[in-house]
Amino acid sequence: MNWQLITEQQRFNELLPIWASAKTLALDTEFMRVNTFNPQVALIQLKHQNTIYLIDPTACDTVAWGLGEVLANPNALKIVHACSEDIEVLFHTYPKAKINHIFDTQIALAFLGYGLQVGYQKALKDLLDIDISKAETRSDWLARPLSEEQLQYAASDVEHLPALYDLVVEGLNAKGLLTYCQEDSALMLTEAATVPILTTLYQQFSNAWQLNRRQLSLLHTLTMWRDTSARLNNIPRTFVLKNHTLMAIVQQMPQTLAQLARVEDLHPKTYQKHGSLLLEMIRVAQHKPEAKCPPLLPLPLPKAAKSLFNLLRQQSEHIAQHYGIPADVLLRKRWLDALVLNYIDEGEQCALPLALQGWRYEVLTQPLLQTLSKQAAQLAEWRSYRHRLFN
Structure with a gap:
């Protein structure tokens, strides 16, 4: 295995320029979170032709010197495997770079x-x-110097990506699925x-409809404060408030520091540093006019809706088999x-999930929408139920 560790800016x-002119690059990252x-x-990690480059971003200024632009080169195919987290890392590291032209072999294997x-x-x-080893997966990648075992592991993560790519592309072409995979x-x-969207984070709590x-006003305020505080201090959201702790504060609305201290899993540091602020947020929410609070969230669908989901899944399975x-x-x-849910709430012109646009729209989404259109009376009843429009 031919690899080089790049720790000097000049190198x-x-x-x-070599990477910038490449037509194909195998790509991976190691990160800590x-x-x-x-x-x-x-x-x-980049593999170009027969050489693997292990780039140390703690030793080289990769941002100012344009590695993001290399990754954004639309003429270079970037081969990756299971790269959603790697892409998140790269988007954060190179926020101005419009990374594109990615081919994920894990997605390809799913199609196959x-x-x-x-x-x-x-x-x-x-x-x-x-056979490759995964022994170094959980090692400390920010430690320096990196061990020989870590470097070998990192190099192996891109060494065989081009060969895997060639094989899965052959399989996708044989099935006529390559363009679908590229879109995905x-x-x-x-x-x-x-x-x-920061202002809608509170809607992601599964029991917020209750x-x-x-309480929704307080949940909205707390989720925004938690997110902002975590970003400013570069700590996980759960280090500020765990989800169930945040929800307990919303449901209980403690009035004193003593009551606040008894909330489940409230970290002592959060209580000591932010206790008074939390009580003030509670006080503001309690005294806010209802008309200025967020509207009630829609109710979950009734159990009777299960039959509709089963019908749509069966239809999808038939389509999948056909294609x-x-x-x-x-x-x-x-x-x-x-x-x-969007169809029930918004009707025929509802917003579609991104995944149900593109190639899936004609193949899958249109048939599903036709089925939903035949359930108009039932869906109207469920719409009234979800939005509490009871007689």
Whole structure:
């Protein structure tokens, strides 16, 4: 295995034009995400032709000298495997770079029937009869110097990606699925680059529909404060408030520091540093006019809706069989949930999940929408139920 560790700025600068003119690059990263809000990139692996480059971003200024632009080169194919976290790391490290032209071999393997989340090690063993070690997966990648074992491990993560790519592309072409796979790789990039809307974070709590409007106001305030505080201090959100602790504060609305201290899993540091602020947020929410509070969130669908979901899943499975696409690749549960809820709430012109646009629209989404249109009376009844429009 021919690899080079790049720790000197001059050497990095010399190699940059070579990578910038490449037509194909195998790509991976090593990063740490333990005690920080954002992942910390520790190593970037590139394979160009027959050489593997292990780039140390703690030793080289890769931002100012344009590695992001290399990754954004639309003329260079970047081959990756299971790269959603790697892409998040790269988007954070190179926020101005529009990373594109990614091909994820894990997505390709899913189209070929190997399952949604086949690992790189298993893929190499099953398809190429190659064994690689994963012993260094959980090691400290920010420690310096990196051990020989870590460097060998990092190099092995990109060494066989081009061969795996060639094999899966051959299989996809044989099934006529290559363009679908390419679209899904691009979709993964789009989803990874999507930043959650801060003002709607509170709606992601699964039991928020049970709260009254003043509780929702407090939940909204607390989630925004937690997110902002975590970002400013570069710590995980849960280091500020765990989800169940945040919800307990919302439900109980403690009035004193003593009551606040008894909330489950409230970290002593958070209580000591922010106790008075938390009580003030509670006081403001309790005294806010209801008309200025967020509206009640829609109720979950009644149990009777299960039959509709079963019908749509069966329809999707028939379509998947017709096109030779694994059913779990064609349609995921979260996409179907979003489609049905949006259709119930918004009608025929409802917003579609990104995944149900693109190639899936004609293949899958249109038939599902036609089925939903035939359930108009039932869906109108459920719409009234969800939005509490009771007689």
